[in-house]
Amino acid sequence: MVRDRSRAVTRPPGARETSGQATRKLTLSLTQRNSLLGYLLVAPVLVCLSLLVVYPFLFAIWISFTDRTVGAEGRFIGLGNYAYLLWQPSFQATIWNTVVLVGVVQTLKLAAGLGVAVLLNQPIRGRRFWRGLVLLPWAMPAFVAFITWKLLYAPQGGAFNLVLLGLGLVDSHVDFLSTKALAMPSVIVATFWRGFPFWVISFLAALQSVPRELYEAAAIDGAGAWQRFHHVTLPSIRHVVLVVLLLSTIWTTNGFENVWLLTQGGPSDATMTFPVLAYLGLQSLRIGEAAAVSVSMLPIFAMLALFVAKLLQEE
Amino acid sequence: MSPRLSPMRKVVTYGLLGLLALIVLFPIYYMILISLKLPKDIYRTPSLWLQGATLKNYVDLLTTQNFLVNIRNSLVVAGAATIVSVFISCLAAYSLVRLKYRYRSWIGRLILLSYLTPASLLFIPLSVIIARLGLGNTLHGLILIYLTFAAPLSTWLLMGFFRGIPADLEEQAMVDGARRLGALFRIVLPLSAPGLVAVSVFTFTGAWNELLLALIFTTSPDIRTVPVALQYLITGDVFRWGLIMAGAVTAAVPVMVLYYLAQRFMVEGLAAGSVKG
Numbered sequence: 366m367v368r369d370r371s372r373a374v375t376r377p378p379g380a381r382e383t384s385g386q387a388t389r390k391l392t393l394s395l396t397q398r399n400s401l402l403g404y405l406l407v408a409p410v411l412v413c414l415s416l417l418v419v420y421p422f423l424f425a426i427w428i429s430f431t432d433r434t435v436g437a438e439g440r441f442i443g444l445g446n447y448a449y450l451l452w453q454p455s456f457q458a459t460i461w462n463t464v465v466l467v468g469v470v471q472t473l474k475l476a477a478g479l480g481v482a483v484l485l486n487q488p489i490r491g492r493r494f495w496r497g498l499v500l501l502p503w504a505m506p507a508f509v510a511f512i513t514w515k516l517l518y519a520p521q522g523g524a525f526n527l528v529l530l531g532l533g534l535v536d537s538h539v540d541f542l543s544t545k546a547l548a549m550p551s552v553i554v555a556t557f558w559r560g561f562p563f564w565v566i567s568f569l570a571a572l573q574s575v576p577r578e579l580y581e582a583a584a585i586d587g588a589g590a591w592q593r594f595h596h597v598t599l600p601s602i603r604h605v606v607l608v609v610l611l612l613s614t615i616w617t618t619n620g621f622e623n624v625w626l627l628t629q630g631g632p633s634d635a636t637m638t639f640p641v642l643a644y645l646g647l648q649s650l651r652i653g654e655a656a657a658v659s660v661s662m663l664p665i666f667a668m669l670a671l672f673v674a675k676l677l678q679e680e
Numbered sequence: 681m682s683p684r685l686s687p688m689r690k691v692v693t694y695g696l697l698g699l700l701a702l703i704v705l706f707p708i709y710y711m712i713l714i715s716l717k718l719p720k721d722i723y724r725t726p727s728l729w730l731q732g733a734t735l736k737n738y739v740d741l742l743t744t745q746n747f748l749v750n751i752r753n754s755l756v757v758a759g760a761a762t763i764v765s766v767f768i769s770c771l772a773a774y775s776l777v778r779l780k781y782r783y784r785s786w787i788g789r790l791i792l793l794s795y796l797t798p799a800s801l802l803f804i805p806l807s808v809i810i811a812r813l814g815l816g817n818t819l820h821g822l823i824l825i826y827l828t829f830a831a832p833l834s835t836w837l838l839m840g841f842f843r844g845i846p847a848d849l850e851e852q853a854m855v856d857g858a859r860r861l862g863a864l865f866r867i868v869l870p871l872s873a874p875g876l877v878a879v880s881v882f883t884f885t886g887a888w889n890e891l892l893l894a895l896i897f898t899t900s901p902d903i904r905t906v907p908v909a910l911q912y913l914i915t916g917d918v919f920r921w922g923l924i925m926a927g928a929v930t931a932a933v934p935v936m937v938l939y940y941l942a943q944r945f946m947v948e949g950l951a952a953g954s955v956k957g
Contacts, residue, residue, distance in 0.1 A: 421805035508891045516714060643800060659803075674792050
């Protein structure tokens with residue numbers, strides 16, 4: 366639509382030259398006017414982000430070095446909060462849980478994302494329908510998805526217990542979310558379900574932009590299906606895979622809804638993650654300590670964010 | 681596309697597609713199913729099928745649970761955040777795409793990094809700042825807070841749309857005597873109307889779906905948004921699953937429909953799905 370209209374506009378002959386001369390005469394002042402206008406137009410967003418992102422970001426780091434509580438400014442205690450946290454079992458559990466949760470979920474998403482994208486990239490009927498279907502969990506609000514999974518796992522009224530009992534696979538109700546060994550796998554499955562469509566859709570778009578000739582040439586050279594995937598498909602979608610992996614890792618590490626709505630970090634910290642621990646710290650009014658919890662994610666976040674920002678701006 | 685699959689591959693492909701449909705649809709099916717059941721059917725005669733649908737949960741939700749107030753709050757917050765954010769983002773995105781000045785690329789980088797910065801890093805200092813401004817526990821405060829993710833998101837997406845509009849068109853308008861801003865409002869914005877719709881929808885759904893910040897900044901019952909209200913229903917002692925699922929369906933359906941409509945306007949691929957989630 367955009368393209369059609371641009372073609373419809375015809376340039377009156379000679380107009381270009383006149384404007385060129387006019388611009389040259391006024392070059393300096395026009396450039397200045399343009400840059401002034403540029404600053405003015407970008408100012409509202411810039412002010413808003415300085416106040417709501419940059420300042421809070423730096424403020425968080427400062428707070429994490431104080432023993433601030435609600436109602437008391439607190440004083441500078443250096444690395445006191447961090448030293449205290451390192452000896453806390455809940456903080457140690459949080460580090461380990463995050464590694465497990467993010468590691469397993471991202472591996473599953475990568476495998477399923479590639480697999481389903483390849484599946485949907487075949488000559489199947491109604492591809493648009495299947496694409497729309499896969500997108501459903503992602504289009505759904507995260508809080509709705511995780512409340513629904515809480516119901517699926519529920520001992521009373523939950524679908525999984527209904528099926529397991531009905532098939533005679535278990536003798537009594539399984540309490541997925543309150544059993545220490547089952548809580549983390551349950552959170553992982555739900556997090557995977559909600560997140561994998563983003564990978565599928567991104568990979569599918571990338572696959573569809575790989576030129577057919579490359580495959581044909583590879584086939585003529587006698588490459589098998591696996592070799593074609595390895596030597597043609599993977600190199601062509603490498604960039605997209607990397608961007609998706611980084612973006613999704615930032616989102617997954619900082620996800621709050623999944624753990625909060627399913628387990629609130631329990632049972633006994635078995636599913637505790639940084640955002641939930643920081644939120645609980647804020648609820649217990651120990652602001653300095655809570656800030657230290659969220660700031661301890663900062664080094665990893667900064668690394669991922671700078672890397673993905675570089676990749677996105679190259680595009 | 682050459683519609684050729686060997687019979688064997690056809691069986692495997694459609695078998696896998698069936699499995700995929702089951703995995704995606706079963707939770708959604710169960711959510712809707714439970715929302716249509718009475719408590720006695722849910723707990724005493726549990727079943728994967730529907731035995732006599734009832735809308736009682738939906739009626740209860742709207743009449744006894746104050747849910748209409750929650751919906752109103754969500755509409756106000758998400759609507760206002762979207763309008764403010766899309767307006768200031770149009771100006772910023774135009775400036776960053778079309779005008780040349782110093783530090784432009786640094787500002788672009790800052791916006792992208794702000795978009796990537798998760799709320800979990802910011803909510804603690806924000807709670808101090810909002811309390812200091814006297815905006816704690818107000819919808820105004822929440823609208824302001826939502827600009828943390830709404831403004832960078834809409835600016836970033838709009839920059840993509842504005843880049844797709846040929847600069848010649850504006851030069852043309854300016855030759856005809858229009859000023860820069862005139863060109864923005866008369867040429868660029870109308871041409872990117874589909875983009876504006878899509879960006880508005882994504883910003884709106886982002887705000888409608890937000891839980892963490894809403895949980896912190898809206899404490900009293902009369903200003904709770906939809907996600908917060910549902911959160912309180914599942915952290916109580918008794919789970920009224922029928923009622924909760926009626927709330928979940930009500931909260932999900934409108935934004936999912938919007939999401940699908942807007943998605944068609946987006947360029948395929950990354951941009952189409954890249955809403956923080």
